[in-house]
Structure formats: structure tokens, C-alpha cells
Amino acid sequence: xxxxxxxxxxxxxxxxxxxxxxxxxxxxxxxxxxxxxxxxxxxxxxxxxxxxxxxxxxxxxxxxxxxxxxxxxxxxxxxxxxxxxxxxxxxxxxxxxxxxxxxxxxxxxxxxxxxxxxxxxxxxxxxxxxxxxxxxxxxxxxxxxxxxxxxxxxxxxxxxxxxxxxxxxxxxxxxxxxxxxxxxxxxxxxxxxxxxxxxxxxxxxxxxxxxxxxxxxxxxxxxxxxxxxxxxxxxxxxxxxxxxxxxxxxxxxxxxxxxxxxx
Amino acid sequence: xxxxxxxxxxxxxxxxxxxxxxxxxxxxxxxxxxxxxxxxxxxxxxxxxxxxxxxxxxxxxxxxxxxxxxxxxxxxxxxxxxx
Numbered sequence: 001x002x003x004x005x006x007x008x009x010x011x012x013x014x015x016x017x018x019x020x021x022x023x024x025x026x027x028x029x030x031x032x033x034x035x036x037x038x039x040x041x042x043x044x045x046x047x048x049x050x051x052x053x054x055x056x057x058x059x060x061x062x063x064x065x066x067x068x069x070x071x072x073x074x075x076x077x078x079x080x081x082x083x084x085x086x087x088x089x090x091x092x093x094x095x096x097x098x099x100x101x102x103x104x105x106x107x108x109x110x111x112x113x114x115x116x117x118x119x120x121x122x123x124x125x126x127x128x129x130x131x132x133x134x135x136x137x138x139x140x141x142x143x144x145x146x147x148x149x150x151x152x153x154x155x156x157x158x159x160x161x162x163x164x165x166x167x168x169x170x171x172x173x174x175x176x177x178x179x180x181x182x183x184x185x186x187x188x189x190x191x192x193x194x195x196x197x198x199x200x201x202x203x204x205x206x207x208x209x210x211x212x213x214x215x216x217x218x219x220x221x222x223x224x225x226x227x228x229x230x231x232x233x234x235x236x237x238x239x240x241x242x243x244x245x246x247x248x249x250x251x252x253x254x255x256x257x258x259x260x261x262x263x
Numbered sequence: 264x265x266x267x268x269x270x271x272x273x274x275x276x277x278x279x280x281x282x283x284x285x286x287x288x289x290x291x292x293x294x295x296x297x298x299x300x301x302x303x304x305x306x307x308x309x310x311x312x313x314x315x316x317x318x319x320x321x322x323x324x325x326x327x328x329x330x331x332x333x334x335x336x337x338x339x340x341x342x343x344x345x346x
Contacts, residue, residue: 209289209295231304241293244289
């Protein structure tokens with residue numbers, strides 16, 4: 001059989017010590033994880049814009065507007081922090097380095113763990129949108145600040161779900177890796193670890209969508225505080241539907257990890 | 264030595280993960296529908312039943328591509344035509 005690219009690639013990798021290749025995979029994974037930072041940037045920027053707009057329209061209420069904006073933006077930061085934590089674990093407390101096992105499998109797990117938390121981009125964008133809408137609503141109806149803030153926090157909490165699921169998959173790959181020590185072709189096991197991480201990226205969508213729902217529910221609560229319970233009910237119902245593809249991604253990831261048909 | 268079938272299985276595992284990225288779309292779209300549903304109920308609480316029905320109908324349609332992605336991932340994992 002003539003030398004193909006994949007074979008050449010793995011021959012090239014195998015010519016290095018395992019520690020070198022695992023270190024390479026970890027630094028790539030650490031970098032990929034930080035792509036999640038796109039989310040808080042967009043979301044908090046939106047909230048900041050809405051805050052500036054609201055203060056411009058209603059300077060008297062600038063204190064309340066600012067406190068709502070900062071609270072919402074702080075929550076939109078969550079996924080960025082989680083990605084940073086995974087990135088720092090890969091760099092400074094990497095549990096994969098000390099593992100003995102297939103080098104390619106461990107390297108695949110390191111990159112997969114980084115890719116998984118990119119999902120956090122979605123919740124952050126969505127939560128930032130909700131924060132912006134809450135800021136706007138407080139500027140228009142300062143008297144309803146309590147209800148507005150409550151709906152914002154509840155909606156943002158739901159929007160965080162896929163980010164947490166992605167973090168769980170990432171931590172499993174790092175600390176409870178089911179692939180290490182498996183018997184079988186290293187390339188299949190390593191690629192499955194990578195695929196398990198990639199799958200979770202689908203969580204971006206539910207995060208954005210659920211955050212949008214939270215934002216609109218906040219807006220409606222500001223206008224009709226008497227309808228807060230009905231508004232929240234519809235928001236939850238819609239968010240539950242929007243969650244489905246995030247759950248599908250989790251299922252595929254778990255299948256790849258625990259009931260992989262190829263291994 | 265990596266055999267051909269091993270390479271196909273490895274690529275299928277990555278492909279199954281990539282297919283699920285499609286879930287981004289339905290998530291965003293259904294979330295938009297949920298947001299507009301909440302907005303509508305706030306404006307017209309008495310029409311809550313109609314609003315919810317329309318929202319769920321639209322969200323069901325938006326779900327399709329997510330299901331397609333899931334089907335392709337499952338085919339790659341469990342009914343792979345190349346293996």
C-alpha cells in the first residue's frame with residue numbers, strides 16, 4: 001500500500017515522544033476553548049449598547065439601569081469563565097499528561113475537551129441579549145425593575161444549560177475519560193474522543209435561542225407586569241423546545257463515549 | 264498500520280460529531296419563536312392558547328433540520344454504509 005496522507009501524518013506524530021504530542025494537543029485545545037469568548041463579547045456589548053441608549057432616554061434612572069445592565073452582563077460572562085477554566089486546566093493542571101495509554105487517544109481527548117466548551121458562546125450571546133432587553137425595560141418602566149430582573153435571571157439560567165452540558169463533557173474527557181485504556185484501533189478511539197467534543201458545539205444554538213426568549217419575556221414583563229406568570233410559562237415552554245437539539249448533541253456525545261458501536 | 268476500515272470508522276466518529284453542529288439552527292430559531300410567543304402573551308393574554316399552538320407548530324417545523332442532523336449522526340454510528 002502506498003503512503004497516504006493519514007498514514008504519513010500518524011507516522012510523523014509517532015516519531016515524537018508521547019509527552020510532546022499530548023502537549024501539542026493540549027495547547028491546541030486550550031486555544032480552541034477560548035473561541036467561546038466570542039459569546040460574552042457579543043452579548044455584553046449588546047447589553048452595554050442598550051444601557052447607553054436607556055440612560056440617554058431616561059438619565060434620571062441611570063443608577064437602576066446600570067445595576068440591571070451589570071447584573072445581566074455578569075451572568076453573560078459565565079461561559080467565558082468556564083472556557084477559561086478548561087483552557088487553564090489544559091495548560092497548567094492537565095490530568096491527561098500523567099495518563100499512560102494511547103497517545104493519539106489522549107491527544108484527541110485534549111482537543112475534544114477544548115472544542116466542547118466552544119458551545120458556551122451560545123448561552124453568552126443569549127444571556128447578553130436578555131441583559132440588554134432587561135436594561136431597556138428598566139429604563140422604560142423603572143417601577144417594574146423587580147419583576148424584570150427576576151424574569152431575566154430565570155431566563156438566563158435556562159439559557160446556560162447547554163454551556164453546562166458542554167462543560168460536563170469536557171471535564172469527563174479530562175478527568176473520567178472512558179477512552180483511555182480501551183482495546184482497539186487507536187485512530188477510532190482518538191477520533192471518537194474528538195467527535196464527542198465537536199458534537200457539543202451544537203449547544204450554541206439553544207443558548208442563543210433561549211436567551212432571545214428570555215429577552216422577549218423580560219420586555220413583555222416590563223410592559224405587562226400583571227401577566228408575568230403567563231409570560232414566564234410560555235417562555236419556559238418555548239425554551240424547552242429550543243433545548244432539544246442541545247440534548248441530541250449530548251446523546252451523540254455520550255454514545256461516542258459510552259456505547260460506541262465502532263469500538 | 265492503520266487499516267482502511269479503521270480509518271473509515273475514525274472519520275465516521277468525527278463526522279457524527281460534526282453533523283450535530285446543525286443543532287445550532289433549530290435552537291436559535293425556536294428560541295426566537297419562544298420569545299415572540301412570550302411577547303404575544305404579554306400583549307394579548309386572552310389569546311394564550313392560539314399563540315402557544317402557533318408557536319409550537321412553527322417550532323416543530325424548525326426542529327426538522329436538527330432531526331436530520333441527528334439521523335445522519337446515527338446512520339454514521341449504527342448503520343454506516345461504508346463499513
